[in-house]
Amino acid sequence: MKRALITGVTGQDGSYLSELLLEKGYKVFGLRRRTSTPNFENVEHIKDQIEWIDGDLTDLASLIRAVEISQPDEVYNLAAQSFVATSWSQPIATAQITALGVTNMLEAVRLVKPDARFYQASSSEMFGKVVETPQKETTPFYPRSPYAVAKVYGHWITVNYRESFGMFACSGILFNHESPRRGLEFVTRKVTDGVARIKLGLANELRLGNLDAKRDWGFAGDYVKAMWLMLQQDEPDDYVIATGETHTVREFVEIAFSYVGLDWKDYVVQDERFIRPAEVDLLLGDCTKAKEKLGWKQEVSFEELVKMMVDADIERLSKSQSKMLYNVT
Structure with a gap:
């Protein structure tokens, strides 16, 4: 062992x-x-x-x-x-x-x-x-x-x-x-948690920083x-x-909101408090070496990842709502 x-x-x-x-x-x-x-x-x-x-x-x-x-x-x-x-x-x-x-x-x-x-x-x-x-x-x-x-x-x-x-x-x-286990302070999880809250009527806006930053x-x-x-x-x-693909924060937001039937423009507010002092504009990785030497490959696509995270946050918050309702009644 x-x-x-x-x-x-x-x-x-x-x-x-x-x-x-x-x-x-x-x-x-x-x-x-x-x-x-x-x-x-x-x-x-x-x-x-x-x-x-x-x-x-x-x-x-x-x-x-x-x-x-x-x-x-x-x-x-x-x-x-x-x-x-x-x-x-x-x-x-x-x-x-x-x-x-x-x-x-x-x-x-x-x-x-x-x-x-x-x-x-x-x-x-x-x-x-x-x-x-x-x-x-x-x-x-x-x-x-x-x-x-x-x-x-x-x-x-x-x-x-x-x-x-x-x-x-x-x-x-x-x-x-x-992933759904990402900390709530990170922008991806902040987005999916925010989408879930808005969908469930627990919030009416989502405040974000730079929507043009590109990530892999x-x-x-x-x-x-x-x-x-x-x-x-x-x-x-x-x-x-890496995946070898790059997407903006805006794309992440669009997919997350559209997945639950909402228009992100109705809910997202850009807030200067979340703009970094020195921004990293673009990250895009070349994982050729890992593919050739390790035989590694990604299995979950970008869109599948976003939807997975939204689903998990909706499930988590729905359970929390049910628990609160049960305790009240």
Whole structure:
């Protein structure tokens, strides 16, 4: 039985990856940060199948202990302060978690289990103000937020540990990947949650920022398969994971509203508060390398993804409404 240690296990990617590894017969260890109100919503259905270890990316001692306990064959470092907007208001915390946290995790693996295979969650945000389109593994980085700058550090320190210590360390440069488990603060989930609320009569408007920003959106459940595939190769390497299609936020909004029979123009309000200080206008990935070397491919289309998320939010809010009505009566 293979053993895997996952940081960020309760997040969107961590939950889908945990499901995948459990299906493959792994023993899964999840690193969780102690909080007064732990959130297991994404992993509630598999919570009892995961071995939980308390730890924090900013605390090297706790990571060393986690690796000692789990003795992993594979380590997936998915934890980060991952909300781009927050990185401007909390740049120091973002650097400590999203940048230095990667070094701490790599160092813990190097000291305790140097033969473990390591996956680092890099991000398409590293390309930022893109210098070529589409973006591939050799495209230079031009980060446009404290989050993206921190991710660039995490990416290069992973490469450095691979080259300096011979570790099997990979970075997956994942373009935007969404799902019904995406946090409500992210624009895609904000849209589908807003559409569901408007459809159910719980809201009458949706406030958004830049509708012209273009992104390469895929399904998170597809993307975690690429993470696993990277650690099954003979040699460690870095890979771009993307769909090769780009869509505007406006297109996402149009599909979401039209799916429930509404005209988005009647409900969407552009709000300057949600405009980033330094905007990333266009991200479009070239995943040729991943397709050829990993045999990876996307299975869920952009339109299927949007509809899946709208359906999930309508179901969630409908259940909540029913529960409230039941409690009142």
